[in-house]
Amino acid sequence: MVLLLLLAVLPLTAEARKSVLLVFDEDKEFPGLAVVNGSLREAFRSELGADVEFYSESMNLSQFPETGYDGVFYDHLRRKYAGTRLDLIVAVMGPSLDFLLRHGEALFPGIPIVFCGADLSDLEGKTLRANVTGALVKRTFAPTLDIALQLQPDIRSVFVVGGTSSFDRQMQSIARRDFKPFESRVVITYLTTLPMDDLLKAVSSLPPNSAVLYLTLFTDGGGLAFVPHEALSLITAAANAPVYVSLDQYVGRGAVGGHVYSLDAHGRHAAEVGLRILGGEAPETISVVEPADHRNVFDWRQLRRWGLDERRLPAGSIVSFRTPSAWDVYKWYVAGGATLLVVQSTLIIRLLASRAQRRRAQRSLAERLRFETLLSEVSAEFLTLPASAVDDRIERMLQRVVETLDFDRVALAERQGGTNTMHVTHSWTRAGVAPVPMVFEDEALPWLG
Structure with a gap:
């Protein structure tokens, strides 16, 4: 009887466990993708606990840009997941979504797909199947340039830095659209085709009253692949002008900051859509969302480095990496010590006053005693x-x-x-x-x- 019961329960347990495949366009260990990966997994596990199993694949497109690589990756997935039951696929970034729109039905027929990290330009000319929905990211660079002009009213030249990969060029296309209204106010130059060494030389000798806006750099003009975060660190170290960014993961790598979007929050929004599907909702009933995940975030150290007035920042801005002053660090110790000193001084003063009063009373009592003793002795002498x-x-x-x-x-x-x-x-x-x-x-x- 017990054996039959266990055999009956095991299929139910296996059926309850959900399988989720995460597909990344680049190495999932890249800093930005690592944040999305972490937030997706954390959000799923917070709801499903141990009843979720993850698979992940990275396309590594910046390392394999060859035309035939699409078919190679297709064959890899077909063989690897031929016998695997999946409940949900999450496409992280636009190229992953493109791949799954082309091959998803052949590889994973009927499996729901949730995308994140893609913007409206990634969906242009494409038709989403009924089993595809997700969370759009609203990439916008104009607010960051506007903030730069507030912080540096004397800016005359703006240098936009990017790379040559397909994703780099897509970001540059959005930036050119966003920066059109500013072309009458500043001279905008695009440094997007230079090898890294030449790029570093260029940003190290910019004219006075300049600013740099960094987009992404997966591949430089010489064809070398880079982690965008690491490329930014090289650029901010070499630049002789402030560097502004539009991604929260870039703040802390030498950039001043800007109007940035949060990858962590974006990943959680995508996970919320995926959890609704795993909970039984049909993908076609869930609309694509475009959450507002932008914040104004700045690096206090870089504001100080370039002499930028924090009072010029937009209201509600977040200033990170602030180095606390000696007063900030020790103010509670100082306040506690001062309070203790005041209490101690008060007690000492009261003790001294009490001692002085007691001494006066003792002296008065002694004098009275001497006088009474004298009267007593004199009276006794006069009697005889x-x-x-x-x-x-x-x-x-x-x-x-x-x-x-x-x-x-x-x-x-x-x-x-x-x-x-x-x-x-x-x-x-x-x-x-x-x-x-x-x-x-x-x-x-x-x-x-």
């Missing part, structure tokens, strides 16, 4: 004192009062009957201090009531 020794003992008592209470002089006086005149009967004065007058009026002295 003979009359003949009173005057002498009074003067000795006055001396003790002066010394105990730290006075300069002290005297006993009596009022003459019916008058305000006071006569001193006994006194004691420290050496060097004038004695109390023997006769004085009582108004001359302060009285304690």
Whole structure:
């Protein structure tokens, strides 16, 4: 019974697992394609978990531009996937979509195809079959040039840099269309057919008041293949003018930045379309989408390098790679230390004040105790004192009062009957201090009531 149950469950589990083939026009390890690859896989797995299996193929068109390569790649796929059941194919970039529009039905009859990385120009003159839908990317270069003119109002010359591959030329065609309205404001020169060494020399000696707009460079004028990101790094290192870009993956490689589109977000939009199909929706019921995945992103280091005023950037711009100032790094430590210092200082001041108050109280108490002790001793002496020794003992008592209470002089006086005149009967004065007058009026002295 258990064996029969397992045999019944296994086909259901295999049926539930989805198989997705990703087809790239170039090496999927290229930085931009790697981002799309990662975002596609992450988005599928976030919904399907372990119930999805990926296959991937790279056409490597910049390395194999020969006319007959199309048939070679076709035979490769036919043999490799002859016995494989696929649920979905994702065509990454326009050339991959072109290939699948030509050969998809022969290779993978009826399998839904979702494309991404293609723009409207890739679809011109082509008919999408019912099983084909996807996400368009809106490639636009005019906003980046407009931003460059805001940051550098004195620009006179703009140099557009690109390569010679079919994709490079397609980007240049879009750029020429976008830059037409600017031709009355600046001189636009296209550096798109030079070998890399000559290109680097050209951008290193541009005239004053220049800017560079980098498109893509898969192949240079000498026929050498490049990773566009690496080509950009060479160009920004050599250029004597700011370099602007329109792809978020290029920011951080020496370019100032620009109005860029996000490959990560674009890949996720394509995955959303694919998940709808895997969830049971028919491809023909899902319209092709063109999401707005552009942002204004800039490299703070390059703004500083070229002396460009950050306040001229469009509102809402993202400035990356900002080097924090010492205050940014340590401000919480400084604030915490200052707070601790204030609290500590307050406590110390309060402790000192409390100690001073306690000392004053102790001194007052000690003085009072000495005075009371003195009165007690004097009173005791006078109780048993003979009359003949009173005057002498009074003067000795006055001396003790002066010394105990730290006075300069002290005297006993009596009022003459019916008058305000006071006569001193006994006194004691420290050496060097004038004695109390023997006769004085009582108004001359302060009285304690």
